[in-house]
Amino acid sequence: MNYLIVILGPTGIGKTALSIEIAKHLGAEIISCDSRQIYRELRIGTAVPEPHELNAVKHHFIGNKSIFDYYNASLFEEEVIELIEKLHCERNFVVMVGGSGMYIDAVIKGIDYLPTIDQELRTDLLEKFEQFGIEYLRRQLKMLDPEYYKIVDLKNHKRILKGLEVSLQTGKPYSSFRINQLKKRNFETIQIGLEMNRELLYERINQRVDKMMQEGLLDEAKQFYQHRALNSLNTVGYKEIFDHLSGEYDLDKAVELIKRNSRHYAKRQLSWFKRDASIKWFEPIQKNEIIDFLNGINS
Numbered sequence: 227m228n229y230l231i232v233i234l235g236p237t238g239i240g241k242t243a244l245s246i247e248i249a250k251h252l253g254a255e256i257i258s259c260d261s262r263q264i265y266r267e268l269r270i271g272t273a274v275p276e277p278h279e280l281n282a283v284k285h286h287f288i289g290n291k292s293i294f295d296y297y298n299a300s301l302f303e304e305e306v307i308e309l310i311e312k313l314h315c316e317r318n319f320v321v322m323v324g325g326s327g328m329y330i331d332a333v334i335k336g337i338d339y340l341p342t343i344d345q346e347l348r349t350d351l352l353e354k355f356e357q358f359g360i361e362y363l364r365r366q367l368k369m370l371d372p373e374y375y376k377i378v379d380l381k382n383h384k385r386i387l388k389g390l391e392v393s394l395q396t397g398k399p400y401s402s403f404r405i406n407q408l409k410k411r412n413f414e415t416i417q418i419g420l421e422m423n424r425e426l427l428y429e430r431i432n433q434r435v436d437k438m439m440q441e442g443l444l445d446e447a448k449q450f451y452q453h454r455a456l457n458s459l460n461t462v463g464y465k466e467i468f469d470h471l472s473g474e475y476d477l478d479k480a481v482e483l484i485k486r487n488s489r490h491y492a493k494r495q496l497s498w499f500k501r502d503a504s505i506k507w508f509e510p511i512q513k514n515e516i517i518d519f520l521n522g523i524n525s
Contacts, residue, residue, distance in 0.1 A: 228314040228413040229523065232259075233323040234330055234499060235420030235489045236492035238431040240456040240510040242275050244420065245323035246283050251517055257306060259324030261299075262461050264291045268447045270438050270461035293450065293458040298397035299341075301349065303332035307411075314413060327498035328395065334417075336409030337398065345393040345494055346460060351387055351394075366390055371399035381515065416523065418516060419505040426476040428489050433462075435485045443467065444477070 231252065233245045249256050258264070262272040267290035274288060286309060291297055306322075310333075313320045324330060328341060344370055363386045368375040370393040378385050389400040447467035450459055454468040463484050470480035499505060507515050 227318070229319050230322045230333070230413050230415045231319060231409075231520065232330060232334070232415060232417045233244050233321065233420070234247045234259075234327075234505070235325060235510075235521055236427065236495040237273075237325055237488060238434045238492065239422060239427060240430075241323050241325065241420060244277060244510055244513060244516070245321055245326075246279055247513055248516065249283040249321045250519070252520065254317060254321045254323065255313055255317040257309065257320060257322040258285055258287045259302075259306075259322050259326055260288075261302075261326040261329055262458070263288050263324075264297065265289070265293045267293050267450065268446070268458075268464075270443045271442050271461070272347075273434065273438070278313050278512040285462055293453065295458075296397075297458070299328045299395065300397040300463040301339045302329050303337050306333050310413065320413075325495050327495060327525060334411070334415050337396050339377065341392060341395055342498060343395055346462075347395055347435060348387075349390060350460060351390055351497060355369065355383060355387065360386070363387065363390060366391075370394070371401050373399060376513075416520070417502065417505040419499055419507045420510050426463045429490060431488045433483050435481060435488060438463065438484075439481060447471070462491055 231243050231248065231254070233248065245256055248306050260272065263274050264287055265272070268274075269289075273283065274359070280288070280409050287302075287306070310387075314354050322330070328344060331337075331341065350362075360381075360383045361382060364375070364380055367386050367389050371389055374389045378389060380386070392398075392400040393404060394424065397460055443463060444467060447464050448471065450456075450464070451468055453459060454464070459465075459468075466480045466483045466487065469475065470477055475483075506519065508519075
């Protein structure tokens with residue numbers, strides 16, 4: 227039997243370090259399941275693993291795309307499944323680690339089901355609706371999903387938004403999500419979730435943001451300010467710096483907002499993962515317990 231071991235959890239909880247230990251123990255390679263670490267230009271703001279961590283175990287899907295590339299969960303599914311099948315020709319275990327719930331679900335279940343929408347995408351579309359009105363939404367929907375455009379109530383902005391959300395989130399027309407059928411995989415998936423005391427997690431997140439600023443997040447963001455409209459840059463850390471550079475608030479306020487929005491993001495991640503009853507939960511310090519759990523899979 228071939229296995230995909232998924233290490234998941236909120237931002238800043240320590241998934242990277244644990245996944246390396248687990249991969250070493252299993253003799254496995256690591257697939258990163260982070261929708262922003264795939265972009266080679268974004269290193270500080272996405273908390274890409276340190277060089278010594280990347281050298282400790284072979285990693286895949288880190289820095290393999292450009293912020294100028296069109297990419298989504300559907301493409302990720304196709305590429306990762308192909309890689310997993312290749313890796314399983316040589317070993318029984320593959321480790322996948324990350325906090326991007328949509329991307330994790332795409333690999334485990336397949337993208338052809340009605341997905342939960344990322345809150346940042348939803349907020350962005352609502353802002354566009356408020357700024358440009360319902361006609362803007364209609365034009366976008368007609369371009370992305372002409373089939374759904376033919377049958378939707380064009381006076382109901384909520385239904386139009388739903389079609390746009392799914393189309394943009396997945397890269398596939400909303401109208402194609404008619405049959406809720408999970409895809410079969412040639413491997414068994416074991417999901418290990420990481421959680422800890424909420425206040426401790428939030429403190430870790432705050433410290434992580436301070437570290438990013440010390441390492442040069444401001445300068446990194448400045449390099450891409452002119453490209454800030456790209457979807458790949460629509461993420462916590464960069465958005466707040468861009469608004470600072472646009473003169474909306476000072477740098478201290480930007481850092482405060484990065485911390486706050488990162489904490490909110492962690493909360494949303496946990497809410498996403500908690501809906502899946504198949505996830506086995508541990509604290510990051512329970513490395514030995516996790517290894518014992520994995521050792522029992524084949525016994």
